[in-house]
Amino acid sequence: MEAYAELLATERYGSGEPWQYVAKDGSMERRRDSREAESRGNTFITVFKSVFLPQGYPDSVSGDYLQYQFWDTLQAFSSSLSGTLATQASLKGVGVGNQEATVAAATVTWLLRDGTSMLGRIVFAWLKGNKLDSEAKKWRLFADILNDIAMFMEILAPFYPACFTLIVCTSGIFKSVVGVAGGATRAALTVHQARRDNMADISAKDGSQETLVNLAGLLVSLILIPLVTDNPALTLTLFFLFTALHLFANFKAVRSVVMETLNEARLAILLRHFLRDGHVLTPLEANREEPVFLEFRKTLPIKLGVRLQEVVQRPEELRLAMRKDAPFLLGVTNGCVRVCLASHAHTRDEIKAMCQAIWLSDMLNPSRQHHGLKEMLQKSYKLMDVEFDRFLKGVEAAGWDATRTLLDWDEWRLEWNPKIR
Template sequence: MSAGSGGLQLASERYGSGGFWNYRLEGTEIRRQREGPGGHTGTGLRNLFKSVFLPQGFPESVSTDYLQYQLWDTAQAFCSSLSGTLATQASLRGVGVGNQEATVAAATATWILRDGTGMLGRILFAWRKGTKLDSEAKKWRLFADVLNDIAMFMEILAQFFPTFFLLIICTAGVFKSIVGVAGGATRAALTVHQARRDNMADISAKDGSQETLVNLAGLLVSLLLIPLITDNAPLTLLLFTLFTVLHLVSNFKAVRAVIMETFNEARLEVVWQNFVQNQEILTPREANEMEPVFSWFSGTAPIRLGVSLQQLIHSPEEFERMTKLGQERRYLIGVRNGSVCVCLLLGASVRDEFKAMCHALSLRRLLSERHKDNIQGHWNLVDESQKLVEKYFDPFMKSLAETQWETNRNLLDWDEWRIQIKCKSN
């Protein structure tokens, strides 16, 4: 204990980074006093807002990019809410709202068909692309928002094509169902990144509160817009274009604000190639800024990880050549049908996964530079890339361990096939 100008100090406490208080004995009473600059953090509208809409322990309980991402995400959600109002009004007009000749049964049937096709689209998309959403969350987040804008644009235009109205509205329903899967799944992946205290549920709940608040604001603005856009197609299209541009810009800024410390294919390629060329490790911020988020048509050979053995080997000679070093490096690698294919051996570690991916990235780069089309050329490039990996991989992993990069897990898109070599062919 210490005695100061306010009496004998008994204890002190702090609430995160929000404030610091001292407890002092003054006569027969214990008094609590705020120390340092600033007002009380436990009262006031500002603190009520923080407790309602931000995770407990903010900012220490979340990633450093949380606030910037949420600000841009809020902006895009507001624009999307306004665009959705325009699309909804157009859809209602298309199914006959306000038209005395339209029947309730026809409108109901249209809505049921739209919802039914959307449900099928949701199932099919989750089946085909579900495993990609974790490893490429940024790219699929942008994809979802672009597709959502396309779907709303189709809903606005559908009323002008009554003959094809049902087809257009059902297609838009499929697109929106895909948006629901991709948007929800990638948001969950980003929540995993943002959570720093195993507080995913809290972050997700507060994100829902933020989105609800934004939608309420959007509804209020929409009430002002509806009288202006009713029976005014040019103004509807103009406002929709404006909101869409702002929506897409905000989404791009939001995903660019995310700084993930876990490797996916794109981030690992950026960091690995820079290390091979300069023997320097890029920081997570530098790599995330260089990560492509529109790499849909890169023109390079795709990399397929964790494939079945039959997808890679078609002859005893190929098996003998691939397994020559396979036991030591815990994976097999080759080129098949224009793709770099990797088979992972049973018992391979996360480090083996990193090494296999670095090998595949080096092989793809050599393929792109040499433009080899014959199988013999491919084997030479496999050997050349192997030497490159053996030279740089150990220093690369040692350097990563000294940075903020996470190396005990990864977001590489591995399939589930694992092989066990019994013996080598003769």
């Protein structure tokens, strides 16, 4: 008859299967809660998870992590194969396999390509670096589309030897933009995925996943290269197939991301739904409606954190626009809604200012009829005074993080004289 085993404690690793500690025959024994031995398959899965997934998965990451990583892995694999075809074309274009080509000419072409890429990286980071946090999904997808265009140019370049250097330099500029946008947006998504201040772990495991995918792509490429050599038709056919898979997987990847922080697009979606039916969408619902392609605005653009002179030009205009202890000042000039922010403004004030700017931008749309600008400004202030507190409570109740935002504020801040009124 089996001796009585007294349960001492139960433990689990993250959300894994629990283990029991029991006292038996004067000693402490550790065993599964289910009292089943760990199988070899389970051991392999456990090791695989520990190598390629962040510690504490799935509790240590956001709920959309696995779905995003699946599509991201698929797009990385197809991009790796497309890159092999593009690299082969580039090497052929600089003279590999051509006895008449010189080492000096090939070196100059490669140096020009690298030089233009470096300049492109600096210029793009200067012009658009501040947009990559607030519009991470759009720029992530844009980067991958641009990467496919760059690889297509490299494949076509050998067919136009007179323009080869120009084509590969242009391709290099595109790829430099891809490097900046792709790396920065990946970092922004890692911040979103990290739930235990484990950004470094998530980033490291993402690198391991990418390395494994690239290794698989390398093995497949070894099979493809003999088939596509001196076969332009097959090269282009395979490239378009891999590109189609790459773009589809990228679209699904960014669509699967559910961010709980507010940027302009998500806040606009929430506000419009709230003003229409009084309901605040959840993060999942709003993220489904968020556009993921860069687009031309159909409403007035909004600029946040601008200089005072961009909103008012005369003292009397400032007196009319000022409100007691106002945390922001809003105006419409040169076809743009502009917001000045006070130095004492908090995150709540930033959200309120953005809501008012979004409403004005929608109402002043050229396709809509509206009253005078001054009347619309006054109406926007009254609307926020009445509705904003209820709206913000609904936002927090729906699961949004209202303690920080991804709104694209510039750095100008005001301290106006309280005696001007």
